[in-house]
Amino acid sequence: MRGNREKKNLRWLEVLGIVLGLLWLAPFYLMLVNAFKSKSEIFQGVLGLPASFRFENFIQAFDDLDFLQSLFNSIMITGLSILIIILFSSMAAYALSRNKSKLSTVILFTFVGAMLIPFQAVMIPLVSIFGQVNMLNAGGLIFMYLGFGCSLAIFLYHGALNSIPQALDEAAIIDGANRFQLFWLVIFPLLKPITITVGILNVIWIWNDYLLPSLILSEETATIPLKMYFFFGEYTKQWPLALAGLTIAIIPVIIFYFFAQKQIIKGVSEGAVK
């Protein structure tokens, strides 16, 4: 009896899950089917499939978005930012975790406390200061991402490092390694799971960031979100073209998600639990 009822409940949950899943996907479906239509076809109906698939929309959007250039810009800026966040934050967290002193505690708390400051509170002086020293460019932007991203990274690395025994450090020192060798050859490889978490959380944030690039980058160095904003402004009410542009812009993310979904979901949940 009981088993039967549970089975029945489970079947209802399956149905509920599928309905919700389809509901969640609906916006993407609407974007995609209408990207293939003409303006008048959208006007006639938004829900159905297009009569014929107009790939011209995509070709034009691809051109007007200067897509390869903005994809390259996004990859360079996101990649370099994450690289330096990982390198420098793991080193700093190592120093703080291997030196338990009042000073280290104060430094750690300063970094963690900085996470409470919303971007808007520092935005105006930041742009003004960096503007005065001619650093409103991709290099300056990457340096800013280090400043904003290091807090969470140090916090996560610090937690992971505390569970790596100090005896390992001592053994390596006895074997004649210096601090740099010890860290990069012995400790850093052990931090791989948390490095993946830090990497994932920062990819999601930096890849999608709009506000900071909009204050700093020019049209030639624009990342995908920034370029998308310019593009959308140009094609207001030209929905087929705008939707084709949006579709192109999210393709890299979908590919990334397809290959790394396990790590992404794991990374996000680890970031939340710690």
Added chain:
Amino acid sequence: MKNRSLSYWLFLAPVMISLILVVAVPFIYGFVFSFTNWDGLSIGRFVGLENYVSLVQDEEFMNALWFTIKFAVVTVLLLNVFGLGLALLVTRNIKTNNLLRTVFFMPNLIGGLILGFIWQFIFVNVFDQIGTLLGAESLQGWLSTTQTGFWGMVILTAWQMAGYIMIIYIAYLQSVPMDLIEASKIDGANAFHRFKNVLFPLLAPAFTVSMFLTLSTGFKIYDQNLSLTNGGPFNSTQMLAMDIVRTAFSDNQMAYAQAKAVVFLMIVAVIALAQVYYNKKKEVEM
């Protein structure tokens, strides 16, 4: 690694330099600037509390503040209900578990600006056509009134972030000891009692994390606001973050915008600290 040693400081130097230049110095400068009439070009004169006095009387700012508070309260409630609901659904023994998790989480990877544009299409065109088809006037002209603009923002944010909150709840649900649930089943507790008396208290840390996250993103939201409603009609759906950006970079009232940013910072900080303190008190010891 002694803190007098060179390697200690070498390891710390890059992040300390970046934090100082990117966060600490602008933070202090910003605070000082908020008491001047700096316009971004000339140095500016000290004006005391003038900026703060005028922003209290600034209808646009107060409107943005009120709109943001309403938005944050509604989204925090919805996101926690949806997030926990979805988490409970996909941790049951159903076949589509992993696929559903992937689907629900997907919007979070795409970014608020792009999602806002997609939903602009849905509210403006899809809702409109469905409204015409069904003769439901309430579905027409979305984003063209303050009310529907508000709910548009809520729907977009709930759809986008529910999957993120779901992941957080899943992480904590998995650490709930299953024998506790089993024991309460044997003791004859029904689903409701199990939820209220066993699961709910054990999930308290998850509430702390997810409320912190939803509340602070609710207050800081910008991209979605920009791409979905662009603050319109007549700035009535403009939230705090957008108001600050526009005051600074469209109106060039740098010092005044900075005063708004300082108030914004204080609101976010007070809410975050109060909420964490309150929730921590309610958590049970495992």
